[in-house]
Amino acid sequence: MSVLIYTENFDGKFKKSTFETVSYGAEIARQMGTTAIALSMGNVADDDLKTLGNYGASKVLHFNDARFANLDNSAFATAIAQAVEKEGANVVIMSGSNIAKAVAPRVSVKLKAGLVFAVSGLPKKLSPFTVPKKVFHGKAFADVVFNSAIKILSIAQNSFGVKEHLQNAAIEAFDAKVDDSAFKTKVTSVEKSTGKIILTDAEVIVSGGRGMKSPENWKPLEELAGILGAATACSRPVSDEGWRPHSEHVGQTGKIIAPNLYIACGISGAIQHLAGVSSSKVIVAINSDKEAPIFSAADYGIIGDAQKILPELITAFRKFKSEN
Amino acid sequence: MKILVCISNVPDTTTKIKLNGEKTAIDLAGVQWIINPWDELALTRALELKEASAGKITKISVISVGSQGAEPTIRKALAIGADDAIRINTEPKDAYFAAFQVAEAVKTEAYDIILCGIESSDYNGSAFGGMLAEFMDLPSVSSVSSFELTGDVVKVNREIPGGYEVVEPQLPFVAVVQKGIAKEPRIPSMRGIMMARQKPLKVVEAIMADALTGFVAFEPPQPKAACKMVDPANVAELVDLLHKEAKII
Known part of the structure; x- marks a missing residue:
């Protein structure tokens, strides 16, 4: 019996979401009176692997195989399933990332293991094993x-x-047996912007809706994001209009986000938009329509035209940053 | 070439969620049912590929696991342009159960491309497509935001943090698709709606199988405190509140 935590790395480095996954798995292991084992795949330095111990992993299995530099869902699932079997794990923890969505379902079928996404807290009961989850996007x-x-x-x-x-955490080399023939997808090129804050990692997100009126008006929004170290996002009509890329669309059919601070500028707050942002810790809404539904979801609101308010916010936040 | 699109029948995304008296289920009375939004985009892209293929793609099928109540949604997929449909006559108990049913139903059909949405908008599972691929022993690519077919070669964009990878899978394969795969979902035309009535909708019975998970209770979200309004003439107050009261900056 043990808890196995699959730990994602990004170019060899762990992120906050990885540490959260380990923290969660380690807490379940304590409740079950068993050990938390982290599994890392790919080229990660021992010093980085060691940091997983800071969040409760007592052992780190490291599977370093050059063929695993790119994601192949089937090959990754094969390796993870072998680690689960080797450790006799009865609980497997993954993040909520795209990698988990790609790989976990395949592991589930291989092991005939039940799989639940969008788990929102610790198990309510260990027997029968019962977990809370979000439905209908919260x-x-x-x-x-x-x-x-x-x-x-x-x-x-x-x-x-x-x-x-x-x-x-003791680091143990792990050697999964995966045939070359298991790799049936090939990555032929990668397009990646560097230095940009990734939306799903961001602690602060500044987002614009149709109330921004035109794509040229994003300049102050981007400036505010720059001051706050924030990622930029948008509502669905904005990405549908092509004012901003689809990758910035937050909402039910776009990205589901959970930052500390979400600042919505000129977004009315359709129910589908709120579904994607309601897990934010604090929501600030700026909208000229005082009846806009975004205010029912927001913690703080300013009634006014985002075009006029944004420059003032930029001044106020800049002053705050220079003093703190 | 043949394409299969897996569709799920879900409550309209604007539905206000109510629970039944015992809080053991969602109250579905009066709910409008739709094609799961990501599945609808997948179907739209499949139709675009077929139209651009100069006859190479011969058929687009849709499949859904659901009772008879799901038929209007399946007919809508036919009205949008799918050529035929299969309904597996049972409630989809969980993703494992549903994926097993679909894998069994289509294993002799030799589809070249299978498309599934990345998530269901009701119970927020993201498991079905990957499970189907594993049951059928096919390669899968998830988070697909663009899909191109040139001759027999498929190239898809897979979203990664900060960008995308271009991935070339061996066929047949399962693509699990997300936003961006098609610009906007297609709306059925009048002619499409008329033709949909004549298109084949095959009903197959489910096979005995296990579900590995089950819902036992539901609860509404915690009520939210009222929004605190800040005077637009004094936006510096907002910065102050975020710092001193919310303590997040």
Whole structure:
């Protein structure tokens, strides 16, 4: 019996979401009276692997195979399933990332293990194993019971937080047996902007809607984002109009986000938009329509034209940053 | 070439969620049902590919696991332009159960490309497409935001943090698609709606299988405190509140 945590790395480095996943898995392991084992795949330095111990992992399995530099869903799932079997893990923890969505379902079928996405907190019960999850993008929550020996949980981002629990994690080399023939997808090129803050990692997000009136008006919004170290986002009509790229669309059919601070400029707050942003810790809404539904979801509101308010906010935040 | 699009019948995304008296289920009375938004985009892209293929793509099928109540949604997919449809006559107990049913139903059909949406807008599972691929022992690519077919070669964009990768899968394969795959979902034309009535909709019975997870209780979200309004003439107050009260900057 053990808890196995799959830890994603990004070019060899861990992110906050990885540490949250380990923190969560380690807490379940404590509740179950067992050990938390992290699995890392790819080229990660020992010093980085060691840091997983800071969040409660007592052992790190390291599978370093050059063929795993690019994601192949089937090959990754094969390796993870072998690690689960080797460690006799009965609970497997993954993040809520695109990688988890790509790989976890395949692991589930390989191991006949129940799989729940969007898990929103610690298990309600260990027997029968029952976890809370978001449904309808946070318009309700549900308790899900597992009927399988092995359980796979993918946790909703920022639902648990990063919690330190110092362990001296032993690093153990792990060698999964994966044939070359298992790789049936090939990455032929990569397009990646560097230095830009990634929307799903961002602690602060400044977002614009149709009330911004035209794509040229994004300049002050980007300036504010720059001051706050924030990522920029937009509502669905804005990406549909082509004012901003689809990758910036937050909402039910776009990205689901959970930053500390979400500043919505000229966004009325359609129910589908709120579904994508309601997990933000604090929401600020700026809108000229005082009846806009965004104010029912917001913590702080300013009634006014975002075009006029944004320059004033830039001045105010700049002053704050220079004093703090 | 043949394409299969898996569709899920879900409550309209504007539905206000109510629970039943015992809080053991969502109250579905009066709910409008739609094609899961990502599945609808997948179907739209499949039709675009077929139209651009000069006859190379011969058929687009849709499949759904659901009781008879799901038929209007399946007919809508036919009205949008799918050529035929399969309904597996059972409630989709969980993704594992549903993916197993679909894998069994289509294993002799030899589809070249299978498209699934990345998530269902009701129970927010993201498991079905990957599970189907594993049951069928096919390669899969997830988070697909663009899909191009040139001859027999498929190239898809897979979204990664900060950008995308171009991925070339061996066929047949399963693409799990997200926003961007098609610009806007297609709306059925009058002619499409008329033709949909004549198109084949095959009903197959489910096979005995396990579900590995089940819903036991529901609860509404915590009520939110009222929004605190800041005077637009004094926006510096907002900065102050975020710093001293919310303590997030």
